[in-house]
Amino acid sequence: QKEVEQNSGPLSVPEGAIASLNCTYSDRGSQSFFWYRQYSGKSPELIMFIYSNGDKEDGRFTAQLNKASQYVSLLIRDSQPSDSATYLCAGLTGNQFYFGTGTSLTVIP
Amino acid sequence: EAQVTQNPRYLITVTGKKLTVTCSQNMNHEYMSWYRQDPGLGLRQIYYSMNVEVTDKGDVPEGYKVSRKEKRNFPLILESPSPNQTSLYFCASSRALSYEQYFGPGTRLTVT
Numbered sequence: 001q002k003e004v005e006q007n008s009g010p011l012s013v014p015e016g017a018i019a020s021l022n023c024t025y026s027d028r029g030s031q032s033f034f035w036y037r038q039y040s041g042k043s044p045e046l047i048m049f050i051y052s053n054g055d056k057e058d059g060r061f062t063a064q065l066n067k068a069s070q071y072v073s074l075l076i077r078d079s080q081p082s083d084s085a086t087y088l089c090a091g092l093t094g095n096q097f098y099f100g101t102g103t104s105l106t107v108i109p
Numbered sequence: 110e111a112q113v114t115q116n117p118r119y120l121i122t123v124t125g126k127k128l129t130v131t132c133s134q135n136m137n138h139e140y141m142s143w144y145r146q147d148p149g150l151g152l153r154q155i156y157y158s159m160n161v162e163v164t165d166k167g168d169v170p171e172g173y174k175v176s177r178k179e180k181r182n183f184p185l186i187l188e189s190p191s192p193n194q195t196s197l198y199f200c201a202s203s204r205a206l207s208y209e210q211y212f213g214p215g216t217r218l219t220v221t
Contacts, residue, residue, distance in 0.1 A: 032208060043199055043212040044152070088152065092208055095159060096167055097142070101151035 002027040004091045006100035014108050019076040021103050023089030026070070030091040030098075033072045035063060038086045038102065047074070047087075079107045111136045113213035115200050121219045122190060130185045130216050132200030139205035141183040142167070143175065145196040146215075152199070158183055159205060190220040 003026040013019045023033070032051040036044035050056045050063040050072070062075040072091075076083055086102040113134045122128055134141065142157040144167075154167030158177040172194055174186040183202075187194060197217050201210040 034208070034210075043215050045212065046209055049209060090152075095140070095157060095165065097144075097152075097154050097157075097208075097210075098168070099144075099152035099154075101149065 002030070002091070002093055002096075002098045004089055004098045004100040006087075006089050006103045008101055008103060010104040010106055012106045012108055013079050015079060015081060017079050017107075019079045019083065019105055019107070021074040021076070021087050021089075021105065023072040023074075023100055024070055025072065025091045025098075027091065027093050027098075028067070028070065030093045032092040033063070033065060034090040034092070034097075035061075035072075035074045036088040036090065037083075038088055040085075044088055076105075079105075081107045081109050083107050111211070113200055113202050113211050115198075115213040115216050117216060118214060119217050121221065123221055124191055125189050128187050128190060128218075130187075130198060130200075130218070132183045132185065132213060133181050134183075134200075134202040134211070135181065136202060136211065137180065138202035138211075139180070140208065140210075141177065141200065141202045142210070143173070143183070143185045144199045144201065145169065145194075146199060147196050155185070155198075187218075190218075192220050194218065195220050 034049045035047045038044045089100040143155040156175040200213040203210040
């Protein structure tokens, strides 16, 4: 069974802090990982993806992948109240996606 | 405007009455997919399609059918809906090489 697991939270951070969201996966054959943000009542929107070991930065967001530990993370720097949402981690194996259940993030002004 | 559209957005139906949820994208994407989202279970992939006439099962295909006769359209068919198919359904599309999916607005289905 291919699984992607996330801590459901809720995670609360003060405005301006770094929010750290984590995800583990069970299938070593997964080749890429994606982070989506989903506001309440809305559809998921892609933040970024990563497929190589190490860090990938895009603005205030940094994705990290450690294939040896089967671990993916998303760091949000200078967190803003508008970052309050549920963050979904997804792994791609072949042409099939496996999503975690999401982590709820609240940024407190 | 680049977008994925779904219709209807809301649907209440009865057990056994066949229904179709349409999905259309205007980005010339090869990859299209259907998901259902349930509390505590997250997003689960139902079916996906790599291109016209190429479809494959996702994690939870039972009770669903799809077709891909045109590149832009990927309808989801429930031939005999049951209450356990009550859920929020999302269609998504992406280029086949990137898999950077764009999601539609969602269809909330209730089967009584």
